[in-house]
Amino acid sequence: MLRKILFPLVLGIAGCGVLISLGLWQVERLSWKEGVLASIEARLTAPPAPLSLDVSEEVNEYTRVTLTGTPTGEELHVLVSGTEAGTGYRVISKVDTVLGAILVDLGLLAIDNKAAAPLVAEMQIIGTLLWPDDQNAQTPDPDLGANIWFARNIETMSVALDTLPLMVVVSQATPADPRLIALPVNTTTIKNDHLAYALTWFLLAAVWAIMSLYLILRILRPTKA
Numbered sequence: 001m002l003r004k005i006l007f008p009l010v011l012g013i014a015g016c017g018v019l020i021s022l023g024l025w026q027v028e029r030l031s032w033k034e035g036v037l038a039s040i041e042a043r044l045t046a047p048p049a050p051l052s053l054d055v056s057e058e059v060n061e062y063t064r065v066t067l068t069g070t071p072t073g074e075e076l077h078v079l080v081s082g083t084e085a086g087t088g089y090r091v092i093s094k095v096d097t098v099l100g101a102i103l104v105d106l107g108l109l110a111i112d113n114k115a116a117a118p119l120v121a122e123m124q125i126i127g128t129l130l131w132p133d134d135q136n137a138q139t140p141d142p143d144l145g146a147n148i149w150f151a152r153n154i155e156t157m158s159v160a161l162d163t164l165p166l167m168v169v170v171s172q173a174t175p176a177d178p179r180l181i182a183l184p185v186n187t188t189t190i191k192n193d194h195l196a197y198a199l200t201w202f203l204l205a206a207v208w209a210i211m212s213l214y215l216i217l218r219i220l221r222p223t224k225a
Contacts, residue, residue, distance in 0.1 A: 037187050051099065053166070061129060131154050
């Protein structure tokens with residue numbers, strides 16, 4: 001009798017073990033991700049400090065800063081959708097500061113307002129340091145003639161606008177560019193799907209166990225003479 005069910009029994013136990021271990025791994029990842037998000041949230045709610053060049057992505061990303069700068073009128077338009085303000089262009093502007101020219105994400109420009117002239121005036125800016133790289137293998141190359149980009153990348157954009165490889169995403173600007181709606185950095189855009197993944201693996205383990213039990217019961221069912 002045992003010999004008949006040995007293989008499906010071993011297969012069932014092994015399969016459940018693998019699926020449950022994957023679920024537990026996702027639970028561990030969930031705990032790690034929640035810690036990361038808490039750390040980011042703490043930086044985003046801390047008082048801003050004056051911008052310095054002594055910063056790095058590893059240490060200072062999501063840090064709030066203050067600066068005074070003047071947009072030069074040179075800017076890149078990044079086509080985006082699904083933002084809190086809707087679909088449009090993220091305006092990445094070249095801004096002159098006492099530290100040198102930097103990139104500033106000033107906010108969202110409406111699709112039908114692309115030709116509007118930028119505000120060129122000294123601004124008091126509160127924002128967040130970010131080193132974005134939204135590109136992937138499917139990202140199209142920018143349409144330089146129409147000034148339409150499809151992802152933010154601090155390295156290529158700093159070369160295009162001849163600035164330091166440093167970007168600040170505006171939370172508040174005074175005076176504000178009337179064309180734009182600020183898109184402050186927040187944690188809602190950071191994916192945290194580990195709980196859903198964990199539940200998926202645990203449900204698959206339950207299904208595997210039920211199917212294995214059904215197979216064993218089929219094998220043990222007496223055959224008709």
